[in-house]
Amino acid sequence: MKLLVVEDESKTGEYLQQGLSEAGFVVDLARNGMDGRHLAMTGDYDLLILDVMLPDLEGWQILHALRSAELAVPVLFLTARDSVADRVKGLELGADDYLVKPFAFAELLARVRSLLRRGSAPSLAERIQVADLVLDLTRRRASRGGQRIALTSKEFSLLELLARRHGEVLPRSLIASQVWDMNFDSDTNVIDVAIRRLRAKIDDNFEPKLIHTVRAAVLLGLGILIALAMEEHFAVEDFTALGENVNVIRRVVESSSAAEVSTRLNDVLQHRTDLIVRVQAPQGQPLFATPNFDFAEVLRVLRKAGRHSGALVWQQGEEQYRGVHMQVPLRDGDALDVLVGINTEIHAHFLRAFRKTLMLYIALAALASGLFGWWAARRGLLPLRAMASRAKSVTADRLNERMPVDMVPVEVADLGVTLNGMLARLQGDFQRLTDFSTDIAHELRTPITNLLTQTEVALSQTREPAKYRDVLASNVEELQRLARMVSDMLYLAKMEHNLTLPSAEMIELADEVRALFEFYDAFAEDKAVQLQVEGQAQVRGDRLMLRRAFSNLLSNAIRHTPRCGRVIVSIKPGEEDLAVTIDNDGEAIAPDVLPFIFERFFRADKSRARPESDGAGLGLAITKAIVLAHGGIISVTRAHDRTRFTVRLPIRS
Numbered sequence: 001m002k003l004l005v006v007e008d009e010s011k012t013g014e015y016l017q018q019g020l021s022e023a024g025f026v027v028d029l030a031r032n033g034m035d036g037r038h039l040a041m042t043g044d045y046d047l048l049i050l051d052v053m054l055p056d057l058e059g060w061q062i063l064h065a066l067r068s069a070e071l072a073v074p075v076l077f078l079t080a081r082d083s084v085a086d087r088v089k090g091l092e093l094g095a096d097d098y099l100v101k102p103f104a105f106a107e108l109l110a111r112v113r114s115l116l117r118r119g120s121a122p123s124l125a126e127r128i129q130v131a132d133l134v135l136d137l138t139r140r141r142a143s144r145g146g147q148r149i150a151l152t153s154k155e156f157s158l159l160e161l162l163a164r165r166h167g168e169v170l171p172r173s174l175i176a177s178q179v180w181d182m183n184f185d186s187d188t189n190v191i192d193v194a195i196r197r198l199r200a201k202i203d204d205n206f207e208p209k210l211i212h213t214v215r216a217a218v219l220l221g222l223g224i225l226i227a228l229a230m231e232e233h234f235a236v237e238d239f240t241a242l243g244e245n246v247n248v249i250r251r252v253v254e255s256s257s258a259a260e261v262s263t264r265l266n267d268v269l270q271h272r273t274d275l276i277v278r279v280q281a282p283q284g285q286p287l288f289a290t291p292n293f294d295f296a297e298v299l300r301v302l303r304k305a306g307r308h309s310g311a312l313v314w315q316q317g318e319e320q321y322r323g324v325h326m327q328v329p330l331r332d333g334d335a336l337d338v339l340v341g342i343n344t345e346i347h348a349h350f351l352r353a354f355r356k357t358l359m360l361y362i363a364l365a366a367l368a369s370g371l372f373g374w375w376a377a378r379r380g381l382l383p384l385r386a387m388a389s390r391a392k393s394v395t396a397d398r399l400n401e402r403m404p405v406d407m408v409p410v411e412v413a414d415l416g417v418t419l420n421g422m423l424a425r426l427q428g429d430f431q432r433l434t435d436f437s438t439d440i441a442h443e444l445r446t447p448i449t450n451l452l453t454q455t456e457v458a459l460s461q462t463r464e465p466a467k468y469r470d471v472l473a474s475n476v477e478e479l480q481r482l483a484r485m486v487s488d489m490l491y492l493a494k495m496e497h498n499l500t501l502p503s504a505e506m507i508e509l510a511d512e513v514r515a516l517f518e519f520y521d522a523f524a525e526d527k528a529v530q531l532q533v534e535g536q537a538q539v540r541g542d543r544l545m546l547r548r549a550f551s552n553l554l555s556n557a558i559r560h561t562p563r564c565g566r567v568i569v570s571i572k573p574g575e576e577d578l579a580v581t582i583d584n585d586g587e588a589i590a591p592d593v594l595p596f597i598f599e600r601f602f603r604a605d606k607s608r609a610r611p612e613s614d615g616a617g618l619g620l621a622i623t624k625a626i627v628l629a630h631g632g633i634i635s636v637t638r639a640h641d642r643t644r645f646t647v648r649l650p651i652r653s
Helices: 010-022 033-042 059-068 084-093 105-118 153-164 172-180 190-202 214-254 258-269 296-305 345-380 382-392 410-459 465-497 509-519 521-526 543-559 619-629
Strands: 002-006 026-030 047-050 075-079 097-100 127-130 133-136 141-144 147-149 275-280 286-289 310-316 319-329 335-343 505-508 530-534 538-541 566-573 577-585 633-639 642-650
Touching: 002 010, 002 033, 010 026, 010 105, 026 033, 033 059, 047 059, 047 105, 059 075, 059 084, 075 084, 075 105, 084 097, 097 105, 127 153, 133 153, 153 172, 153 190, 172 190, 214 258, 214 275, 214 319, 214 335, 214 345, 258 275, 258 286, 296 310, 296 319, 296 335, 319 345, 345 382, 382 410, 410 465, 465 619, 505 509, 505 543, 509 521, 509 530, 509 543, 509 566, 521 530, 521 543, 538 543, 543 566, 543 577, 543 619, 543 642, 619 633
Parallel strands: 002 026, 002 047, 047 075, 075 097, 530 566
Antiparallel strands: 127 133, 133 141, 141 147, 275 286, 275 335, 310 319, 319 335, 505 538, 566 577, 577 642, 633 642
């Protein structure tokens, strides 16, 4: 059954199309009112699912146009307009049902099936019959010669498509689109296999055969074309030979009197046994006629045709004749009716033998074509079978498996390379997810373990009040660590899902960096680290968010700078964006660590030993989220013996 959904909200439309297609329907989707009206007026649909509020043309107008054109296709309104007046208006315009959004898809599906069973459209037949094949569209059953045929849902849809368009040659791409909703140009034998299985159920035990493949039809058509061309060739030869004989007879008649015609023609034609000639005087009496030939049939053909001259073809007994009828003037001025014919039996005999030979070769060619097609399809699918076998071995523990691409055709090799790239990305993402799970488990379990252990030990025996105070103070530190972690995670989640900044103002970055220098002055002085800022620029953004981002980068730089080292913040404005770089001395970051340094809970030290000053590993992840929220990018590089974080922010007016 074919449905049309007219819905302008893309997600709802795609959801409806997917769900109804999976329920066994063929579904077309229109995204505006004009397209919806055009498809509804010109297409052959069993049901329309129609929104009211559409671009270009409202659903009310589409339904009015349908009913004005006397199209009785069932219409179900699916709309957010839920007032009683709207429901009444839709039903009075001719809708068959009205469902309000939001809706349960199961209810929509039940209403669709109910409308289709109800048969609200008398113009659409509930049954399709081709020869003795009968399709019951409502109950989705097929029978032939009174015998019911068991079909799957897809087989019935395929048979319905073929029956609705019987007599047409349907390309594979159309069949795939209408039955499987697969919009591709098939280069495999998937459609052929489906047709072959359907033919086995529909045609194998019945006559006449209803499903024909295009390949055999092409060969048969070629054979018919060749046979017709041969017949046409012999016809031309026959009429050419007739023309030569007609000219001879014309010259004899034109140079003779009525009394001389019979004698002179007899002399000319006595050795031409393949010709038949009849010459008739204007008064109707025959002047000459080929002996032992019955001219009654050809004279009947002449009377029926009502012509005085021209080419003739007639059947006499088992033989076919071609001839020419004309009027030729005598020497004395009267005109005679002259009929000249030739027997085509010799050519007909050749054509009959030729047709038999041609049909034999066509049958052999069709068989050879089918076998070769099967062999080619099977051989062509071998690489895909190898890939399918290899894909079965890919599991969560064996993501290192790859598709074979060395010994496969170029067309399939591209698919293999693409799949290998996908597997590599999946392996990387899976490993990253595994590491993330391990890291977050460690960060959460460590403080909880500390709390439980310290508290249980403290309660294991009676202690002095000072000892209890020490345990409570230690618990407070762990709880504060957990609180910071939870706060950072919530902040990060908020940053990643908010599309707009809380506030936006022009910010002088050099002033913000100097304010952070004042905040970290004691920390830097304790490590004898020199802080330096170069350049200045303004950017539009949220002051608190940017201050937090640069604070994370600056504290990270100071923490990893050795004693007596330097941290340099450089601000360089450009035409479209500005760059802020934070350089610091220190140990080199391993190259394999750089791509993951902005991941949540990531630590370069896999042992995850953390000094008291370290956080939970969320600082750089938060920084990246803030930069992205401002439309910028952040990166980290290692140049010589210095680490450089680069933040690029767009200059907004």
